[in-house]
Amino acid sequence: MENYQAILIHPDVKGGRISGNLSIKNNCIYFENEELTHQINFINLTINTGGASNRFIFFADKTNTEISIYTSDKKVLKNNLLASNKNFKSEISKSKSDLRKTLKGVLIAIALVGIFITGLYLAKDKMVEKIADQVPASWEKEAGDKLFSTLSLQYKFIKNDSLEKEFLKVAQPLLKQIEKDGFKVDLYFVKDPTINAFALPGGKVIIQTGLIENAKSWEEVMGVVSHELSHVTRRHHIRGIINNLGIFTILSAAFGDVSALAGTFLNVGGELASLSNSRDFEHEADETGWKYLVQAKINPKGLITFFETLSKEEKANEIKSKVDETIDLSFLSTHPNTKDRISALKEKLKGDKSAYIKLPDNFEKFKIELLKQKIN
Known part of the structure; x- marks a missing residue:
């Protein structure tokens, strides 16, 4: 059974959230750490992306919108128990699409930063000469x-x-x-x-x-x-x-x-x-x-x-x-x-x-x- 680092958001937890491990078993999303455990049954489960730049995968409970578990480990979407469940097919597909868009946006941002830095480097000599002239x-x-x-x-x-x-x-x-x-x-x-x-x-x-x-x-x-x-x-x-x-x-x-x-x-x-x-x-x-x-x-x-x-x-x-x-x-x-x-x-x-x-x-x-x- 594969574990994924995750965060539990729960109103009864001090500070509202706590870190631990996420696993998938017995048709439920299972969260545990040294202090507590929590599970969300597949029948009440929704899957989507969220957080900063939609880079996290959220597992939410339909019966309680205040409770959810999220992870940044994208491999969780390939887990056999999730991927083989027809009820999650569209949600997993959309989540993967959102993550690809996020990755594309990050790559574009990195490329733009690289172009900017390269531009500065190429223009550096001209700027230095301009300053020296003053x-x-x-x-x-x-x-x-x-x-x-x-x-x-x-x-x-x-x-x-x-x-x-x-x-x-x-x-x-x-x-x-x-x-x-x-x-x-x-x-x-x-x-x-x-x-x-x-x-x-x-x-x-x-x-x-x-x-x-x-x-x-x-x-x-x-x-x-x-x-x-x-x-x-x-x-x-x-x-x-x-x-x-x-x-x-x-x-x-x-x-x-x-x-x-x-x-x-x-x-x-x-x-x-x-x-x-x-x-x-x-x-x-x-x-x-x-x-x-x-x-x-x-x-x-x-x-x-x-x-x-x-x-x-x-x-x-x-x-x-x-x-x-x-x-x-x-x-x-x-x-x-x-x-x-x-x-x-x-x-x-x-x-x-x-x-x-x-x-x-x-x-x-x-x-x-x-x-x-x-x-x-």
Whole structure:
């Protein structure tokens, strides 16, 4: 004999209802638990669905409408004693139909929720970008200044006004494009053999001597600088922070007041150095950086040739890492494959008939002067 978990509704029970087990025997619906038993004979029995969304099966007593037994276990309708009784055929059929409608409604609701969540996920990037566009540039500058103060204690800065002026003169066409988007660029050189350059929120650009040493031309350096400044103009720093806040906070900011994010962004300012750009942001910076170079009439092919140099460096480091486990290649996991980036940029170069300016031929001299600078 099969038992089904059930609830008895009875006026004599404390609280009006009590849980127990339902079974079917001797032509009656039988309810029992440790405290009491109750039965409804088939001759007085009616079967229907009810409760929240009609998800329960009710066995009611015709002689006393205050008494009924219900269960959520749908297998009870397949019980042989019930299913074989012709008197219940129409009631069981209707109950099954009601349950199917309920299940269909639940599935539709789940599907709609799934579609809504998927829609939110797909629209998330657009919402984040919309929020970032509303954030005052002063917030980013303040966060960038805060971060720069921290970095000043870690890096060995090179101070040489004539080298800085020479660099800015070459970069002027590119910097004009950045300034059109509302950002003022501040340039800094640091003594560090790593092939790297990066931009802080607000427009401060840090160029490491390792980048200049390994670059072959002004075009390559300008390509890297354009890429890094694109992280600033595309608001990648603040978009990265907003991305980490969660979808409901993002929704609230998208349709409300972004000023509530001010404290969050400024408090994170000192930790921005530990936030890596996503692969999507890197691709975006490649695209936008390329656009700035073309607009500045600086040959963007330099960005490709620099990535080719970077690709060779990555291969060398991978080989070294197999011997020396202290070499850290974790940055590769957050950056798009360099070969893929090179391929994407070469596609953009196809059919390019733009006329580009000739940059000064003093790059090697600049490199030598910068590398021999001493730190005070």
